[in-house]
Amino acid sequence: MTNMKPDTPLLDTVATPDKLRTLKASQLRQVADELRAEVISAVGTTGGHLGSGLGVVELTVALHYVFDTPNDRLVWDVGHQCYPHKILTGRRDRIRTLRQGGGLSGFTKRTESEYDPFGAAHSSTSISAALGFAVANKLSDNPGKAIAVIGDGSISAGMAYEAMNNAEQAGNRLVVILNDNDMSIAPPVGGLSAYLARLVSSGEYLGLRGLASKVTKKLSKRMHKAAGKAEEYARGMATGGTLFEELGFYYVGPIDGHNLDHLIPVLENVRDAKEGPVLIHVVTQKGKGYAPAENAADKYHGVQKFDVVTGAQVKGPPGPPKYQDVFGDTLAKLAETDERLCAITAAMPGGTGVDRFAKAHPDRAFDVGIAEQHAVTFAAGLAAQGMRPFCAIYSTFLQRAYDQVVHDVAIQNLPVRFAIDRAGLVGADGATHAGSFDVTYLSTLPNFVVMAAADEAELANMVYTAAVHDDGPIAVRYPRGSGTGVPIPEVLEKLPIGKGRIVREGKKVAILSLGTRLTEAEKAADMLEAKGLSTTVTDLRFAKPLDEELIRKLLATHEVAVTIEEAAIGGLGAHVLTLASDEGLIDAGLKLRTMRLPDRFQDQDKPDRQYDEAGLNAPDIVDTVLKALRWNESAKEADTRA
Template structure:
């Protein structure tokens, strides 16, 4: 099995194959991907769709000398397999294993790290310009999907790249959603090869020289060529950017791809190749439902993905249900997503309220300002967005929403560590970058019902507000249908220490997902545990009370320590004149690699045992007696509840600046 594939350890070996061997190789590669991803989980549909394109690129171009930049990068499994990482595929997206995205530190063939969309053309232009400056005869190739082409950054890059007639650049539009449905048969193959050939290029320049003496005739000829091309593809727009447009061609037809790429390789200046591929190609179940098979967990390829057993409700489900319930109650509610309908839990909302649902494509900046425009007209926009994707709309958040104090609700998903997707998708910075913005309210729920009530609170403020919640399932707390909200800027004491002041009475101030872990640690140490709820405004009254009744304070957050929620607490305490010891625990000043979420938390010292260990190291505190079970009590603003959730220790071989478990993300103040 995989007789051909086993011989390919790098693209140089691939280029030694005869053309007739490439089709069987593609079949083996596709089957290998299916079997591999079914064992590890990962992105499937998109990778099945890029098998032939990947083979053709490495066969025609001299990689890695010629640079290939894969946009988003979740379609690079064929690329990884053909560039020496075939045997590492069982470790895909696991702790210590290879990444699910291109990574420069992983392979010389990964020329640019990509995981967020629409960056490939800009990076490839930079590489092409650098090769020209250094006098190196190499081509830079950007492979970008039709979805990623919806982002403004892609068009900014096209606008810049097309002005240099001698730039050694090729942009490949991988049209895999059939949003453009051109003919891809024999006639189109012939035209694509013709338009990419030397005869066409030479003849075109010759005609231009002849007709230059008669400008009206030359302009007529140019218009005729544009319209002729327009009959088989959307050429005119890309030609206007300064690119020579070729295609569309069948991205699964090696007999079309390879000669076309060979012809393009001989051309000068910016080239634009349009290929049409099919997500899930070769696996009928994925072809029929590419969304379901976009990023599956482990499954049996013979049976396909089976419905998961009912379990704890995911936070995105909580959001989706709240949004539908609110839309029924308030006609002003509008839902906005930047191409994350399924991931953000908005499928039902789109079905029930299609006139109030907007998918703006991969255009986070536009999503934020679009919401601001809606808000100026009296509507109540809710932007469902991943934490790391909101980073791309930060200027708009400040300038267009907060500065004008507009009532936009940001439902921030994937806050904190995200497991297999790693550093590129980890929501480590949202609390820090949101709390410094005037007019913003920032909430962090500890469980599913609190998330629902906080979303309702955000919708009632009349000012910008954000609710950040993690990926995946909650703690198992049932959501209450009635929406009552939460007191703005008020935390709650979940557990009261039985120790007397002076006996190292510790208060743990926890945010969001860290409440459950802190309750377990607090029980072991007989410490007070507080669900702080609000990053901004911080509960200054409760903080002052805790400072007066405890010997030391500990803040715990699943976000960066630097400038995060713990820093907000410290700033409030310093402003009140308190100078006692505060230990800040959170994510360290490092990018956290991919792996099992529980193991990552343990590696950062943010599981229950890690929190307790950090507190013991900083303060001379003994464990609570086994019989000590101090009842939770309330203070200035409080209420009950919580569930713990332990985790395992990670392996010792940390990668990509993973934090030291002994220190975690700790910072000691005063």
């Protein structure tokens, strides 16, 4: 690996934005070049998001140079492009701890720096948040600005337009930067568009516009309106900004987001403008300045550690297939004989495995963009018309569509199939992407079936079970990463709804596992057996409906019962406790314990460390059992006496 730290003499003098603002504008090009080299070196060392950050290097430099951050509030949408921002805002000495335990978050985070006024990781929140800052400044007569930087993908979501529809309330204190890195809105930009952007953002133009407005107001209302529309549409035809004008923004652009000579004067004009709010349309290139990322932006969005010279990413030895690929391949195969099967994703075809389905069945694969609410109700409509839709969404993103899950799916008892990816802890992505709550928020809903796969073979069977289930909504959750290595059956099995399986039988201790903690449950059983504690291990498979018959039997015949799940409080354990209470089993002296994710948000770390912190590994199960059997002794003491 050739990842030596780059030579950055000018960047070394810029610890914070106030130092950056002491430089001459002519020096910013060198700062940007050195900043780009530092980002490449840092991400090569730690892994993380690369292409998006490289695309906003010049924009980051320009924003901190022109605006008075942190007094002016800079809000990054999603935040995966914030590494250059972190380097310029006092965190360069920790930049090689990105996404690691105890290190910097891969996203913006309020507790990390005063330069991160709003935490992010989910898309399309920046304009709403910046509007809040801007209106608060207006109400308190604070001259500070609020600047939202949002990508052309994120701005496709409805929430962004809801915010823009209210933006006039902020006056000139709100600035939105539309970072168009896919050339999806405007044609390539050059000198003419840069000139137009400077012109329409200049004080002279804005002054003339204001004068014209005053003059036309002296005319009839009809003439005033017509004159305003003529000016608006004239600018719209030249710059493409009519849509944003209709939403109340003064549109500027498009401009080259990598040309500091274009960016700086436009940002200065907007900073000093008396009118507002303003939207600046900036065109950038993902991966800018690093050939491997420029040539394969999709592959360099999120990367493993890599060699800076060659771009080659460090890859581990080949292993079991990823859960997302098992889902995509299984569904694609099933769709060969069932034309009603279709797949929906909300801008994550690769992350969910829907891309594999789409290759085989392009007419039945739908990427609706960053629109989870629409995805769920769209699936409900398909189901109501007799199709068999699978809505494949990360657990943490499905939270954004909970009302649609309740109102449009559950109440109507429509057979929408939910493939819930990234369920449970997610390592380096941390709390914002951890799928901690889906068991709880789905298992409380009438009509729902909620399954959790213990391994890739179980996932394949559960996908098949969901595919042929037409009696209401059904969900299967599965984790990020690779399977356990078990073979996937050639002939898939339709699982009986609400029935678990006994993996091994014992007499004294019962471990009731849901999902991927099954391997740890089996390890714990071995450890308990070594202490003479005969142990039953069950894979319940279903959080809802519970296998009540099996659970009653286990609770009635074992001295200690422990539930374990990679989910928050309110899930499997809560439902088993309710069943035990309703059946009067707790009154009979049963020692029933529940193991689940802790009631806090866990920061990023390696997965094994996260599980240790959560207390969901085999030794933790053993500890729970021993404490239940010997109330006054810790498990460590019990271990010593055994």
